[in-house]
Amino acid sequence: MGGGKILGMLIFVVVIVSAAGGGGGEGGYGDNQQKKWWKWMSSSSVASSSVVNPVVSSSIVLPLYGNVYPVGYYYVQLNIGQPSRPYFLDPDTGSDLTWLQCDAPCVRCTRAPHPFYKPNNDLVPCKDPLCAALHHADYKCESPEQCDYQVDYADGGSSLGVLLNDLFTFNMTSGARIKPHLALGCGYDQLPGQSYHPLDGVLGLGKGKASIVSQLHNKGLVRNVVGHCLSGKGGGFLFFGDEVYDSSRIVWTPMAHDHMKHYSTGSGELIFGGKGTGLKNLFVVFDSGSSFSYLNAHTYQGFISLLKKELNGKPLRETKDDYTLPLCWKGRRPFKTINDVKKYFKHFALSFTNGWKSKAQFEIPPESYLIISSKGSVCLGVLNGTEAGLQNVNLIGDISMQDKMVIYDNERQTIGWSPANCDRPPKSSNMIM
Ligand SMILES: *[C@@H]1O[C@H](CO)[C@@H](O)[C@H](O)[C@H]1NC(C)=O
Numbered sequence: 001m002g003g004g005k006i007l008g009m010l011i012f013v014v015v016i017v018s019a020a021g022g023g024g025g026e027g028g029y030g031d032n033q034q035k036k037w038w039k040w041m042s043s044s045s046v047a048s049s050s051v052v053n054p055v056v057s058s059s060i061v062l063p064l065y066g067n068v069y070p071v072g073y074y075y076v077q078l079n080i081g082q083p084s085r086p087y088f089l090d091p092d093t094g095s096d097l098t099w100l101q102c103d104a105p106c107v108r109c110t111r112a113p114h115p116f117y118k119p120n121n122d123l124v125p126c127k128d129p130l131c132a133a134l135h136h137a138d139y140k141c142e143s144p145e146q147c148d149y150q151v152d153y154a155d156g157g158s159s160l161g162v163l164l165n166d167l168f169t170f171n172m173t174s175g176a177r178i179k180p181h182l183a184l185g186c187g188y189d190q191l192p193g194q195s196y197h198p199l200d201g202v203l204g205l206g207k208g209k210a211s212i213v214s215q216l217h218n219k220g221l222v223r224n225v226v227g228h229c230l231s232g233k234g235g236g237f238l239f240f241g242d243e244v245y246d247s248s249r250i251v252w253t254p255m256a257h258d259h260m261k262h263y264s265t266g267s268g269e270l271i272f273g274g275k276g277t278g279l280k281n282l283f284v285v286f287d288s289g290s291s292f293s294y295l296n297a298h299t300y301q302g303f304i305s306l307l308k309k310e311l312n313g314k315p316l317r318e319t320k321d322d323y324t325l326p327l328c329w330k331g332r333r334p335f336k337t338i339n340d341v342k343k344y345f346k347h348f349a350l351s352f353t354n355g356w357k358s359k360a361q362f363e364i365p366p367e368s369y370l371i372i373s374s375k376g377s378v379c380l381g382v383l384n385g386t387e388a389g390l391q392n393v394n395l396i397g398d399i400s401m402q403d404k405m406v407i408y409d410n411e412r413q414t415i416g417w418s419p420a421n422c423d424r425p426p427k428s429s430n431m432i433m
């Protein structure tokens with residue numbers, strides 16, 4: 001419990017090496033299983049039955065469950081299949097593919113809250129653009145009627161499977177219920193990462209064509225906008241479309257184009273206690289698949305020396321007797337809530353030149369970077385990204401996005417945020433803020 005996870009970052013989809021190489025490294029089951037799968041699935045695909053009327057200017061709002069600590073992740077329930085069944089998925093803005101643990105049969109699946117997804121026969125063919133979007137440009141189909149995938153996550157976890165189409169059931173804010181056919185991965189071979197957590201799968205919300213919001217957009221159902229509001233009390237909501245916020249109240253900054261895969265902003269500067277720090281040109285990624293936030297080694301070093309300087313003379317001393325996080329402090333008595341300690345810690349922020357008239361600041365108050373451990377110490381929820389294998393990337397994770405609406409507008413290519421009450425999902429347009 002409480003272990004940080006970095007789900008989406010540095011994700012990439014690799015070509016499943018054909019024949020000899022396939023699965024060799026992990027004991028040689030892969031190739032056989034794939035063939036078995038292929039046989040089992042080889043009957044022709046189910047006709048796509050539901051023609052959905054495009055519902056213009058409506059959105060989808062889904063409640064979120066979980067928290068940063070002690071649960072360590074947020075999750076959303078989606079209803080998938082025919083008849084539809086519920087699944088708990090990890091919403092990940094750092095990756096594109098949505099997949100479920102799948103009884104294909106399952107080679108290796110991890111413990112999950114619901115029975116594994118039973119695949120239908122509606123395979124996504126290899127030539128489908130969605131398949132191409134998940135692979136390198138030079139990907140060669142091993143068998144034209146199916147699209148194999150493998151996703152590797154930054155924490156060492158992975159999912160391997162095949163793409164198929166199935167019905168997703170959503171309630172729109174307009175009141176309409178829609179059942180679009182969307183592509184998802186039937187993951188029949190999962191390896192848990194370091195920060196393994198027991199869910200039915202991942203909800204890919206990245207920028208790519210295969211992401212759920214992009215698929216919904218292509219069917220004319222919502223604008224290609226995804227956002228989330230993570231409550232510091234736990235829970236919150238996730239949304240697709242642009243109906244649940246008032247754009248004029250959001251601080252917007254352009255998405256960086258140089259890093260295609262992830263939601264990132266232009267280069268940022270670390271602001272500490274309202275003052276510039278000279279820690280500049282920070283490459284920043286927004287990743288809901290990560291519980292904690294990360295700064296690269298240089299910036300992290302600078303940040304913790306500023307923090308420690310600030311704590312000089314305060315009744316806090318560093319403690320090593322809480323191993324859930326690397327940097328913690330104890331007071332004279334155990335702390336119960338952040339309120340007991342927030343007077344000792346300053347706000348920090350990331351400031352982005354938004355290319356327009358002003359700078360966009362992403363404020364991070366003590367509540368959004370500190371955690372009270374089970375032992376009553378206060379621990380830093382910002383970690384050394386270089387140590388975690390993120391190289392130079394700075395990553396804004398769930399902890400720092402709490403009590404804010406964070407919006408990824410893929411059509412306008414902007415990222416926006418605003419303080420918000422995330423405790424009650426909005427029922428229809430403009431209910432929030
Ligand atoms: C949609 O709304 C109905 C009625 O409020 C509810 O019973 C159902 O569970 C909802 N379905 C989904 C997929 O959220």
Ligand SMILES: *[C@@H]1O[C@H](CO)[C@@H](O)[C@H](O)[C@H]1NC(C)=O
Pocket residue numbers: 297300301384386387
């Ligand atoms: C951060 O991690 C890097 C790489 O492991 C290490 O060299 C550096 O000392 C770490 N910085 C701090 C302040 O712990």
